[in-house]
Amino acid sequence: xxxxxxxxxxxxxxxxxxxxxxxxxxxxxxxxxxxxxxxxxxxxxxxxxxxxxxxxxxxxxxxxxxxxxxxxxxxxxxxxxxxxxxxxxxxxxxxxxxxxxxxxxxxxxxxxxxxxxxxxxxxxxxxxxxxxxxxxxxxxxxxxxxxxxxxxxxxxxxxxxxxxxxxxxxxxxxxxxxxxxxxxxxxxxxxxxxxxxxxxxxxxxxxxxxxxxxxxxxxxxxx
Amino acid sequence: xxxxxxxxxxxxxxxxxxxxxxxxxxxxxxxxxxxxxxxxxxxxxxxxxxxxxxxxxxxxxxxxxxxxxxxxxxxxxxxxxxxxxxxxxxxxxxxxxxxxxxxxxxxxxxxxxxxxxxxxxxxxxxxxxxxxxxxxxxxxxxxxxxxxxxxxxxxxxxxxxxxxxxxxxxxxxxxxxxxxxxxxxxxxxxxxxxxxxxxxxxxxxxxxxxxxxxxxxxxxxxxxxxxxxxxxxxxxxxxxxxxxxxx
Amino acid sequence: xxxxxxxxxxxxxxxxxxxxxxxxxxxxxxxxxxxxxxxxxxxxxxxxxxxxxxxxxxxxxxxxxxxxxxxxxxxxxxxxxxxxxxxxxxxxxxxxxxxxxxxxxxxxxxxxxxxxxxxxxxxxxxxxxxxxxxxxxxxxxxxxxxxxxxxxxxxxxxxxxxxxxxxxxxxxxxxxxxxxxxxxxxxxxxxxxxxxxxxxxxxxxxxxxxxxxxxxxxxxxxxxxxxxxxxx
Numbered sequence: 056x057x058x059x060x061x062x063x064x065x066x067x068x069x070x071x072x073x074x075x076x077x078x079x080x081x082x083x084x085x086x087x088x089x090x091x092x093x094x095x096x097x098x099x100x101x102x103x104x105x106x107x108x109x110x111x112x113x114x115x116x117x118x119x120x121x122x123x124x125x126x127x128x129x130x131x132x133x134x135x136x137x138x139x140x141x142x143x144x145x146x147x148x149x150x151x152x153x154x155x156x157x158x159x160x161x162x163x164x165x166x167x168x169x170x171x172x173x174x175x176x177x178x179x180x181x182x183x184x185x186x187x188x189x190x191x192x193x194x195x196x197x198x199x200x201x202x203x204x205x206x207x208x209x210x211x212x213x214x215x216x217x218x219x220x221x222x223x224x225x226x227x228x229x230x231x232x233x234x235x236x237x238x239x240x241x242x243x244x245x246x247x248x249x250x251x252x253x254x255x256x257x258x259x260x261x262x263x264x265x266x267x268x269x270x271x272x273x274x275x276x277x278x
Numbered sequence: 279x280x281x282x283x284x285x286x287x288x289x290x291x292x293x294x295x296x297x298x299x300x301x302x303x304x305x306x307x308x309x310x311x312x313x314x315x316x317x318x319x320x321x322x323x324x325x326x327x328x329x330x331x332x333x334x335x336x337x338x339x340x341x342x343x344x345x346x347x348x349x350x351x352x353x354x355x356x357x358x359x360x361x362x363x364x365x366x367x368x369x370x371x372x373x374x375x376x377x378x379x380x381x382x383x384x385x386x387x388x389x390x391x392x393x394x395x396x397x398x399x400x401x402x403x404x405x406x407x408x409x410x411x412x413x414x415x416x417x418x419x420x421x422x423x424x425x426x427x428x429x430x431x432x433x434x435x436x437x438x439x440x441x442x443x444x445x446x447x448x449x450x451x452x453x454x455x456x457x458x459x460x461x462x463x464x465x466x467x468x469x470x471x472x473x474x475x476x477x478x479x480x481x482x483x484x485x486x487x488x489x490x491x492x493x494x495x496x497x498x499x500x501x502x503x504x505x506x507x508x509x510x511x512x513x514x515x516x517x518x519x520x521x522x523x524x525x
Numbered sequence: 526x527x528x529x530x531x532x533x534x535x536x537x538x539x540x541x542x543x544x545x546x547x548x549x550x551x552x553x554x555x556x557x558x559x560x561x562x563x564x565x566x567x568x569x570x571x572x573x574x575x576x577x578x579x580x581x582x583x584x585x586x587x588x589x590x591x592x593x594x595x596x597x598x599x600x601x602x603x604x605x606x607x608x609x610x611x612x613x614x615x616x617x618x619x620x621x622x623x624x625x626x627x628x629x630x631x632x633x634x635x636x637x638x639x640x641x642x643x644x645x646x647x648x649x650x651x652x653x654x655x656x657x658x659x660x661x662x663x664x665x666x667x668x669x670x671x672x673x674x675x676x677x678x679x680x681x682x683x684x685x686x687x688x689x690x691x692x693x694x695x696x697x698x699x700x701x702x703x704x705x706x707x708x709x710x711x712x713x714x715x716x717x718x719x720x721x722x723x724x725x726x727x728x729x730x731x732x733x734x735x736x737x738x739x740x741x742x743x744x745x746x747x748x749x750x751x752x753x754x755x756x757x
Contacts, residue, residue, distance in 0.1 A: 072433040073520060108621050111757040134623040142614025148553045149546065160542030161622045419704040426700055430691035439754045440687045444701060447683060447747060451705055454736075458708035465715065 056208055056238035059121070060086040062107075066116035069102045076102045077259060078115065084242070087235045088253030092244035098259035100244035101141065104213045107242060108138040120209075136209035137162070141217075143198040147187030151178055154186055155200055164205040172204035176226060192218040203230060210234060210241040216249065224249070289510040292370060296503045303500040310493030315340065318486035335399045340487060342392040344494040345385050346410065349417055350452075352382030352498060356424065357449035360442035370506075372438035373513070375445060376428055377505035381498055383421035389414045409463035413456050420448045539624040540632045547636030558640050561602045562648055568594040569652045580657040587656035588666070588717035594652075595645050595670060596706055599677040602641040603702075604695055606633060606678075606685045607752070616689075620756055626749040630686075634678050634745065642674030658721070665720035665730075669713040672733040679744035680705050686751035709736060 061083065068078035076099035084090050092100045106113050109129055118125040125132045145154050155169050173179050176196040181189060189197065195218045202210060210231070216224050228250050231241055235252040243251060318340035324333055356375045363371025390411065397406045405411075424441050431437040551557060572590045576582055583590075610616040619629055649670055650663055658666065684702040688694040716729035 070435075072435060073516060105617075108617075110617055110620055130623070130625070133621060136621070138617065138621045140614050140617050142617075144614040144618045146546070146550060146613070146615070148550055153546075153549070157542050157546045158618065161539040161619075161624065163538060163623065416704050416707060419700070423697075423701040423704065426697055427687065427691070430688070430693065430697055432692075436690065436754070436757070439757075440691075440751065443683075443747065443751050443754070444687055447705070450743075451708075454708050455704070458711045462711045462715070465718075 056086065058086045058238045060208055060238065060240060061121055062209060062240055062242075063119045063122075064107075064116065065119070067103070067106065067113050067118070068115035069099055069106060069111075070114040071099075071102060075114070080116070080257075080259075082255075082257055084240050084253075084255070086238045086240060088255055089231055089235055089241040089243060089251040090253070091249065091251050091256040092242060092259065093246070093256060094259030100259055101213050103259070104138070104211050104242060104244060105140070107209075108136060108211050109133060110138075135207060136211055137202055137205055137207040138211045138213075139198055139202070139215055140213050143194045145186045145189070145194045145197055148185060150183055150185055151189065151197055152182040154197055155204060158201050159204050162205045162207075168204040172200040175203045175230070176200045176223060190218075192220065192223070195219055196223055199227060199230075202234075208239055210239065210243075212241065212243045212245075214244055214246070216245060216247050289370075289514065292510060293507060296507045300500060300503055303496045303503065307493055307496035307500055310489050310496060312493075314486045314489030314493050318483075318490060322486050323482050335396065336483075338392050338396045338399075339483075340490050342389060342396060343487060344491045345389040345392060346414055347491055348494050348498055349382055349386040349389055349414055351495070352378055352385060353417065353420070353445075353449060353452070355502075356382060357445045360445040363438070364442050364446070372435075372442060373506055373509045374502070375442060376438060377509050378502055379421060379424050379428070379441075381501055381505070383418060383425060385494075385498075386414055386418040386421055390418065407463070407466070409460050412463070413459045416455050416459070417452070420452075424448070539622065540628055543619075543629055543632045544636050547633055548639065551636065551640040557602065557605055558644055561598050561641055562644055564601055565594055565598040565645055565648060566652065568597060569655060572656075584657045584659060584721075587653065587658045588662065588714045588721065590656060591649060591652060591658075591666065592669075592673075592710055592713045592717075595649065595674065596677065596703075596710060598645060599642065599674060599681060600699055600702060600706075602637070603678075603681040603685045603698060605641075606637050606682055607689055608685070608694075611689045611755070616752065617756060620753065626752065627745045630682060630745040630748045630752070631741075634675075634682050637682075638675050638678045642670075642678055645674055646670045658717070661723060662717045662721040665716040665726045668730055669716045669733060672730060672737050673709045673713045676709050676733070676736050676740045677706060679740040679748075682748040683744055683751060686748045686755060689752075689755040709733065712736075 063081075063083045065081050066078075067080040069076040069080075076097075080103070082090065092103065094100055102111075105111050107118060109125070109132055112126070120132065120135070144158075146157075149157070152169065152173065155172060156166065159166065159169055170179070170182075173182055176199060178193065178196055178200060181193065186194065186197065195215070199215060202212075215227055219227065224247070231243070232250075232252050234241060241251070243249065319337050322337075322340075324336060356378045359371045359374035359378065361371075362368040363375065393408070393411045393414070394404055397408075397411075398404050424444055427444055428437045428441040431440070569590055572586070573583060576586060607616065610619065620626065622629070646667060649666055653663060653666055681698075681702055684698050684705075687701065688698050691697055712729045712732050716726040716733070719726040719729060
């Protein structure tokens, strides 16, 4: 992790199908900071995270890491972030451990980190269990365990607390705090009042109320 | 909303271009097809009298050959438009590809129909697995796949992108398919529709044939421009409707 | 820029991990392989009812029946390639992974062929017995299928990636892919028929080999492009 890492978005616009989800979005995030994304359903929180993860091209504007546009070197960008979407990407016919081991191997993380990551999210007892026996909350924890096992500079989390109880929400908060303290960056979309370091927030506007005319007001700016 | 404005600006230019070009293509099409058809169907010499030649039946060639040529040409146009959309991100690429594809499918169908009629007249069989006819049949399937894929998604942009990739894959495969079918055909030796008249098409037949080919090409450009303009108008209407609903 | 803790041998390890995972999943959900093989057997068995059971008739059309049935069985198994990953979010994870997507697709195709194409090849001589295929044709049949079934998987991967999220994706896939399968079919059957009549079939096998090399070089890349635009 580099203490001078910086993520910037400039005038970002996103088209989903034929619908303009947001436009004119700009923010800057520095090492050690976490950005909290809030907003009503359909305001584009998931779309923004997906754009940051390279899963789609912005309709306008650009994303830059340390000043260099992400679109110029997508391979390098993929090496520096970890993304968690709505779905858990858990295979029911693999065991808990095998699920995590696959993602660790895919990202080139050391196998030694798997057991501690499972322990972090209280999944050690279920390590040998096929994932189809896990509850929804346990699957979410398994998906989050990736962040404990695989080192990355930028974390992109879409509603990570779905199905989690208070204890595990606290574990997540601690994990993010440790990540940011070590110089990492995080963008987290959430409905809960999560304690996130850096305190920055981005409230996305309700698209039903947004003016879609070209000269209309831009989306919210970073705090 | 720079992305949408970009797309909307070009259509205005395109509309003006279409308005200027359409009368030309339409009149040229009418002229070439009119002269070519009358010349070919009435005045050009018939084939050698049966049983050595095909007699009057050979006149189907004046529709069959241009249709086959167009079926292939239109696919190349679809592939070129798709390449423009995917590689150079040209805003009109998807619209042009979507507009051209059904026209090509119709030409392919016309080729198959005239080929079938030709075969029925010549050998009493309503279909022969001639190398060219079989290749056009496969080309027809490629068109159907392209059209189906375009309309298979709730999001039209996704359909357009997927169909564009398919068009490029198809265009690369066409020579391979043609080569394979030709090879297969030599093994199984069914009757060939055009083989007999092939090398002995004399000059008197060539001129009306080329006129018909040009005529069909201009006809295709006319219909293509009309369809593309309609597609752009539909896109614009949808965008305006969305804006109205959201306000 | 320091990437502390990231293992540099990630790419090869990542591909191996994906291959092992897909093989493991296919073995544990073994019904998929069994279903494809059962379909192969049933389709071949239908033909004697359709064309008559005389040994000469069957021998004459046997090559075609076997190849068409193998083609259809391969087609049936294709939705297993990306659909599950697309639905449970794994595809997003693969798209966001540091390894090159083209290589990941290649790994998935290899796993798919090992659990679908290879069993078809192994089963084909037994079914050829049912169809009274002449003895000299067997090597041509097996060699042709060994070269041809990977091509079916690779071209099928392009189709499977294109129809992700489409309505009626299964039927649409058939419409898209079957025309592209025809050259493989022509030369596969051509090899068997040439061998059956005692002629040389090297040319056909060489062509199938050329198709395989071209597919290996191009199909994973095209499928990767299709996967990216499916996730947009």
